[in-house]
Amino acid sequence: MDINKINETKADKMFMGFVYFALTFALIVVLYPLIYIISASISDPAAVNSGEMWLWPKNVTLEGYRIILQNDAIWRGYIMTIFYTAFGTMINLVFTIPTAYALSRKDFYGRRIFTIMFVLTMFIDGGLIPTYLVVRNLGLIDTVWAMVLPNAVALWNIIITRVYFQSTIPRGLEEAATIDGASNFKLFIKIILPLSAPIIAVMALFYGVGHWNSYFNALIYLSDRSLYPLQLVLREILVLQEMSSNNLNMSGQVAEFLHSQQQLAAIIKYGVMIVSTLPIIAVYPFLQKYFVKGVMIGSIKE
Amino acid sequence: MKEVVPPISPATVIGNKKKKNRKIIQNWQLYLFILPTxxxxxxxxxIPMYGIQIAFKDYVPTLGFTGSEWVGFEHFTRFFNSYYFWDLIKNTLGISIYELAVGFPxxxxxxxxxxxxKDSVYKRTVQTVxxxxHFISVVVIAGxxxxxxxxxxxxxxxxxQLLGFEPISFMSDPKWFKTVYVFSGVWQSTGWGTIIYLSALSGVDPQQHEAxxxxxxxxxQRIFYINIPTIIPTMTILLIMNLGNIMAMGFEKILLLQNPLNKSASNVIATFVYETGLLDTQYSFAAAVGLFNAVINAALLITVNYIAKKTSETSLW
Structure with missing residues (x-):
C-alpha cells in the first residue's frame, strides 16, 4: 500500500482535490486554443468569424486547405524550409559532435583554452549589428549560406553533448584503441559514433526544430523571395496582412491570395498554422522524450 | 618570490614538455575535429566582437570596421539625450519585470x-499537452x-461580448500590449519550464517523506518543508539567469506583435536596434544602443550573481 495513504487526513484529501482541479485547469487552458485552431481550419468561415464555432467544427469544409495547397508561395516556402532544416541540421551535427567529443577527452591538450574561448561568447557578444555586418561583408546575404552558417553551432548543445560523452563513454576505451594502434579518427567513426546514437538524435531534434521554426535570420539576411522559408511566408499571411491592409512588404502573390479569399481568410489562417506545424506534431511523441532528456542532461552541472 | 617556488630540476621540465608535445602529436586529429567550430x-x-568598435565610430561600409573614423561617445550622447530614451527603458524594463513576476513562479x-x-496516464497527459x-514557432504564436x-x-x-461587454482592441491598444505579451508567453512556456524543477524534485529522498x-x-507541510527547499538552488540559478537577461527578452515575438498603434508600449531597445540599424542603416548608432543594452545586462548579471553568492551560497560562478 502506498505510504501516502496511511496517514491521509481530510486536509490532505482536500489538497489533492485542489491539485487535480488546478492541473485540469492548466490542461484545458493549454488544450483549448489547439483544438480551436484545428476546428476553425475545417469549419464554415462565417461560423468562425461570428464566434458561432467555438469548440467543435461546424459545417465541415476543406475549402481552406484546398486553397492553401494551391498556393505557390506556401509550397515554395515549405520546400525551402525542408532544405534549410536538412542542410542546416547536417552542418550543425558535423560541427557539434566531433567538437564535443574532442572536448570530452581528458588527454586533449588545450581543451581548457578552447572551452574558455567558446564560453566567453556567452557573456560578451558582438550584438546584432556587428554580426549582421560580418555576414554581409562575407557576401552571404541572399544566399542559402546565410541560413546555415551564422548558426552553424550552438554552445549550449556542445556542452550537453560533451556531458553525454563524459558520462557514457568508458574511460579505458580510448586507451585500449590507442594501444591497438587505431587513430583518433578511426576510433571516432568505428566506436564513438555507434555509441552516440541517442545524443545524435537529441541534437538533430534540437537543431532541426530550431531551423524549422526560426524566422529572424531569414528576415534580416534574405530579401530574395525565392529563398524565403515557410516562416517568412507565414509572417506575411498571419501577421503583416493583419497589421495593415496595404502593406508594401507583402508579395503580390500572397496579397492576392488573401484578398481574393476575403471570406475564407480566417480559416485559411488557421489552416496554415496547422500545415506549418504538422511535421513537428508528427514527430512530437518521439521529440518529447528526447527533448526532456536533453534538458535533463543540460541541467547537470558541468 | 623565487625562493618560495620548489626547485624543479631541468630534467622534469624537459620531461613534462616532451610529454605535452607527445600528447599534442598523438592527438593531432582531435584538433581537426575542433577546427570547424x-x-x-x-x-x-x-570578429563581430571586434566590430563593436563601430559604436565609437562613424561606420562607412567601404572603409570597414578599422578604417572608419572615430567619433568617441557621440552616438551614446545622442541616444541618452533623445526623447525616446526613457520610453525605451521604461518599456524594456516594464515588459521584462512583468514577465518575470508572472512567468517565473x-x-x-x-x-x-x-x-x-503519482505517475499515471493523467499526469503524462497533462505533461504532454x-x-x-513550446514547439510552436513564434510566427504561428503571433498569428x-x-x-x-x-x-x-x-x-x-x-x-x-457573450458576457455582455464591449469588444476590446487588444492589439491596437497600447495598454494591453504587455499583458498580451506576457500571458501568451505563459501559455507557451509554463509547461516546458516545469521539466527542470521536476528533475530536481525527483532527487528528493523518499525516506524524508516517509519520516x-x-x-x-x-x-x-511536506511541500513547504521538503520539496521547496530541494528546488531552491535550481530556482536561484534560473532567477539569476533571468535577471541577467532582463534587458534581452523575447524580442522576436515583440517584433511580430508590434504595430504603429501599440508602438508606444511595444518599442523596446532590441526592436529599436533592429529598426534603426537594419531598416534605417544607421549602423554605428544602432551598434552603440546595442552595446549599451549589453553592458547593462552584464552589469545586472554580475550584481545579481554577487548578491546570490553572499546570501544563499548558490551562484553561477
Whole structure:
C-alpha cells in the first residue's frame, strides 16, 4: 500500500482535490486554443468569424486547405524550409559532435583554452549589428549560406553533448584503441559514433526544430523571395496582412491570395498554422522524450 | 618570490614538455575535429566582437570596421539625450519585470502540483499537452494571438461580448500590449519550464517523506518543508539567469506583435536596434544602443550573481 495513504487526513484529501482541479485547469487552458485552431481550419468561415464555432467544427469544409495547397508561395516556402532544416541540421551535427567529443577527452591538450574561448561568447557578444555586418561583408546575404552558417553551432548543445560523452563513454576505451594502434579518427567513426546514437538524435531534434521554426535570420539576411522559408511566408499571411491592409512588404502573390479569399481568410489562417506545424506534431511523441532528456542532461552541472 | 617556488630540476621540465608535445602529436586529429567550430567562433563571434568598435565610430561600409573614423561617445550622447530614451527603458524594463513576476513562479507551482500526482496516464497527459506549445514557432504564436484577439472575428472577443461587454482592441491598444505579451508567453512556456524543477524534485529522498508522514506532516507541510527547499538552488540559478537577461527578452515575438498603434508600449531597445540599424542603416548608432543594452545586462548579471553568492551560497560562478 502506498505510504501516502496511511496517514491521509481530510486536509490532505482536500489538497489533492485542489491539485487535480488546478492541473485540469492548466490542461484545458493549454488544450483549448489547439483544438480551436484545428476546428476553425475545417469549419464554415462565417461560423468562425461570428464566434458561432467555438469548440467543435461546424459545417465541415476543406475549402481552406484546398486553397492553401494551391498556393505557390506556401509550397515554395515549405520546400525551402525542408532544405534549410536538412542542410542546416547536417552542418550543425558535423560541427557539434566531433567538437564535443574532442572536448570530452581528458588527454586533449588545450581543451581548457578552447572551452574558455567558446564560453566567453556567452557573456560578451558582438550584438546584432556587428554580426549582421560580418555576414554581409562575407557576401552571404541572399544566399542559402546565410541560413546555415551564422548558426552553424550552438554552445549550449556542445556542452550537453560533451556531458553525454563524459558520462557514457568508458574511460579505458580510448586507451585500449590507442594501444591497438587505431587513430583518433578511426576510433571516432568505428566506436564513438555507434555509441552516440541517442545524443545524435537529441541534437538533430534540437537543431532541426530550431531551423524549422526560426524566422529572424531569414528576415534580416534574405530579401530574395525565392529563398524565403515557410516562416517568412507565414509572417506575411498571419501577421503583416493583419497589421495593415496595404502593406508594401507583402508579395503580390500572397496579397492576392488573401484578398481574393476575403471570406475564407480566417480559416485559411488557421489552416496554415496547422500545415506549418504538422511535421513537428508528427514527430512530437518521439521529440518529447528526447527533448526532456536533453534538458535533463543540460541541467547537470558541468 | 623565487625562493618560495620548489626547485624543479631541468630534467622534469624537459620531461613534462616532451610529454605535452607527445600528447599534442598523438592527438593531432582531435584538433581537426575542433577546427570547424574554432573557425566558426572566430568568424561569427570574435570578429563581430571586434566590430563593436563601430559604436565609437562613424561606420562607412567601404572603409570597414578599422578604417572608419572615430567619433568617441557621440552616438551614446545622442541616444541618452533623445526623447525616446526613457520610453525605451521604461518599456524594456516594464515588459521584462512583468514577465518575470508572472512567468517565473508559475512553472514552479505547476511542477510542485505535478509532483504530488503519482505517475499515471493523467499526469503524462497533462505533461504532454502542456509541453506541446513550446514547439510552436513564434510566427504561428503571433498569428494565433492576432487571430484570437481580433475585435471583430476573434474568439476571445466573442466570449467577452457573450458576457455582455464591449469588444476590446487588444492589439491596437497600447495598454494591453504587455499583458498580451506576457500571458501568451505563459501559455507557451509554463509547461516546458516545469521539466527542470521536476528533475530536481525527483532527487528528493523518499525516506524524508516517509519520516515526515509518520510524524504526521500533511502534504502541504511536506511541500513547504521538503520539496521547496530541494528546488531552491535550481530556482536561484534560473532567477539569476533571468535577471541577467532582463534587458534581452523575447524580442522576436515583440517584433511580430508590434504595430504603429501599440508602438508606444511595444518599442523596446532590441526592436529599436533592429529598426534603426537594419531598416534605417544607421549602423554605428544602432551598434552603440546595442552595446549599451549589453553592458547593462552584464552589469545586472554580475550584481545579481554577487548578491546570490553572499546570501544563499548558490551562484553561477
Amino acid at each position: 574554432v573557425l566558426y567562433f572566430i568568424i561569427f563571434k570574435y 508559475l512553472p514552479i507551482i505547476l511542477a510542485l502540483l505535478l509532483n504530488e500526482v 502542456t509541453y506541446a506549445p 494565433m494571438i492576432i487571430a484570437f484577439l481580433s475585435p471583430t472575428t476573434g474568439i476571445i472577443n466573442s466570449f467577452i 515526515a508522514i509518520i510524524d504526521g506532516a500533511t502534504r502541504l
